[in-house]
Each structure stands twice: as C-alpha cells, then as structure tokens.
Amino acid sequence: MSENKSLWQRIGDNVRYCVSGVWDDTRSLWSVKTVKVINLSVRSFLDRDLQSQACALTYRTVLAVVPALAMLFAIARGFGFQNLMQSELFKYFPAQRQALESALQYVDNYLSQASQGVFIGIGLIFLLWTLWSLMSSVEDSFNHVWGVFTTRSLPRKFTDYTALFLLLPVLMVCSAGISIFMSDTVQRVLDGHALSPVLHKLLSFMPTVISWIIFTAAYYLIPNTKVRFKGALFAGVLCGTLFQCVQWLFVTGQVYVSKYNAIYGSFAFLPLVLVWMQLSWLITLAGVGLTYAWQNFDSFAYRDKAEGVSSTYSKNIALAVLTLAVKRFKQREGAIKLSELVHDYDIPGPLADQILSKLQQAGLLNTVSAGKEEDDRAYQPTFDPDDYTVNGVVKTLSDMGNSDFIPKADNHFAELISQIEELRARQQEAVPDIRLLDLP
16 A cells, blocks of 8 residues: 555646656756656646637638639649649549538639629739638737737738738649659559669658748748747657648548438538537647747746736836847847846746737837837837936835825825825935946
8 A cells, every 4th residue: 555655746746847847847858848848838738728729710611612723723823733733632532522522612602703803903902811711810820829919011911921821722733733743654664673662651751841832931921029949840850740630530531431422412511520620729729829839838837926026026027128228229239128137137927928018118228120020019218318316216116106196095095195205205315316328
C-alpha cells in the first residue's frame, strides 16, 4: 500500500508541476521549456474557446464554398484545366460523385449568372464580400488567440486579401497542373528504372510539404502582430502533418460510407464535410495557440502576478518606463515600443500594455508612428523632457480617474480629506523633487 501511495503521490506531484508549478521553475532546460509551451498551448485553447471559434469559421467556410469554387474554376478555365480539376475531384471522392456533380452544377450556374448583364457587378461584389468576410473572420480568430485587439487597416485588408484571392487560386491550379505533368513525365521517362519509385514517393510527399508551407505562412502572416518565424515553422509543420492525416482519414472514409448513400443519398456527404471542416479549423487554431505559446512562454510566467500588481510597484515601473522614454527622446534615439519592453526588458505583455496605456491617458506619453510595422505601437514624451519630475509624475498618476462624485460622502468626509491632502502635500514638499533626466 505504501508503494502504491508513493506512486500516486509522485503522479500527483508531476501533474501539479505540469499544471502550475512549472511557471516557478526558472531553469533553462529544454524539458522545462517544452512543458511550458504545452501548458500555455492548452491554456490558450481552453481560455480562448477555440471550439466555438472553429464552429463559426466552419459556418463561414460553408457560405464561401460556392464562391471560392467559382473563382477557382473560373481561373482554371482560363488555364484550360477545368476538365482536369473535375476529373481529379471525382477521383479524389469516388463515393460522392453525385454530390460533386450537384456542387459543380451550382458553380456553373453561379458563373453563368455572374457573367450576364448588370448582375456581373453584383455577382462579383457578392463573391468578393463572401471571401472577404471569411478572411476577416480568420484574422479575427488568429488575433483573438494572440490577444491582439487591433485589426489591419482597411487599405491593408484590401490589398492583402485581394492579392490572396487572385494569387492563391492561380497557384493552386498551377500546382495541380505541374504535379500531374511531373508525375506523367516521370512515369513516361523513368518507368522501369530504379529511381522511378523513389521519385514517385517524393512526388506523393509534395502535398504534405505544401501543407507545411501554407500553415507556416498563415501563422506567420495573418496575425496582426510580430510573429517569430521559428515558432510559426514548428507549428506549421506539426499542424500541416495533422491536417494531412485528417484529410487522409476523410478521403479513405468515403469508401466505407458509400453504402449509406443508398439510405441518405447525397446528404451522406454533408455531415462528413462539416466534421472534416470542423477538425481542420480546430487543428489550424490549435497551431495558432502553439505559435503563441512558443513565443510567449517566458513572459507568461509573470502573468498571474502582473494581474495583481500593487499600486506602488506599478508606479515604480511606470516611472522607470517613462524615464527610459524621456532619455531616449532627449538623446534622439527614437520612440520606445511595446515590443521592446516585452522582449528586451522582460516586462509581461499585459503589464507593459497597461502601463503604457495609463501613461498615455495621463497625458505623459503620446503614440507615434512606428514606421513600416503598423502592428507595433511607439511612444514618446508629450512635452519638454526637462519638465518631467518625479513628484510631478507621481501626482499626475495618483490624480487619474474620477473623484468628487459622491456628494454626501464628500461632504461628510470633507474635513478629513482636506487634512489628508494637506499632509501629502507637506510630505512631497519635504522631499526634494528631481527631473527624470537626472535619474541614473
């Protein structure tokens, strides 16, 4: 019994360490970092309610299926690949030929209606709006995981989304055509040679590599914040592989569910597609959380303490940050950025954002353009650096907020409040005031 009890105690200690104790472990071991990344990834998945986010994205994806296929087939017609794409779809989903024929009929009707008379403009606008709405939802979900509350500006959305809508179908069509062309060429030229099976294996592995590239690019480019490429690459490779596994299970399952078509008809295909979309978006959003955890596990260790930071400690950090901003401005070294406080000075992101926002609301700092990086905020002093003093800054920060808004209480404690304010004024006068520029 004692051995069983000690075993359960060890298991309990390990579980508590992985759940909460790991954040107090300051060792730089790879095992500690791995546990922190996994811990923060799971926290992000649960705290951000990614299940509901995936459901919303699945719904928007269903709405965008027909317009997306319409754009894809319209471009495929221009390249002469329409029949090739149809045959590949039928080959990919042999058990759902009837459902695919119905979907392609919808696409043909959509294209024919969108290209006739006045409706061409309305059809094009509706197509672009549907795809725009999907991309905007994807960006919002990514930003939600990262804790970013500002989205791209409308001009950036217009240029980025439009480029994506136009280039992605072209790349997909060209990629499919090149893959088929290379496969036929290898089969024709190297058939019967020893290298042929090896090259076929490499070609069959290309979809996985393409998934890695797409997921990595999405994790690196879509969030409206700075993302480290290593974290995006790690999450892209892992989630791209999982996506290929889910896709293989989905395609393989078409053969086993074909008997249900006799009962449900083409409707048997719909729930499978919805489940596949749901799992795909879950994998995608889990990869966003993994990228976020990879980049922020160091600063997350202080998040709980930062949320309950004392007023004195917060003012001290605010004075230090303001002193740094004033000195840099005086020496013409450029405005201070939020990312610098997080990465260079290890100030937790929520605390750094809270301090900078408070200094801005107090009129002590102003936001300025950060240059080409629109996702980062830069701050500089509002007035002459020589006019910033310790007592003045402390008084300004202390006086922030609403006051004198409870008439009965203010009248009742008027004399006491007056004495307290007089005492505080005497204490400040007793301490010599110095400029922030004179601080070490």
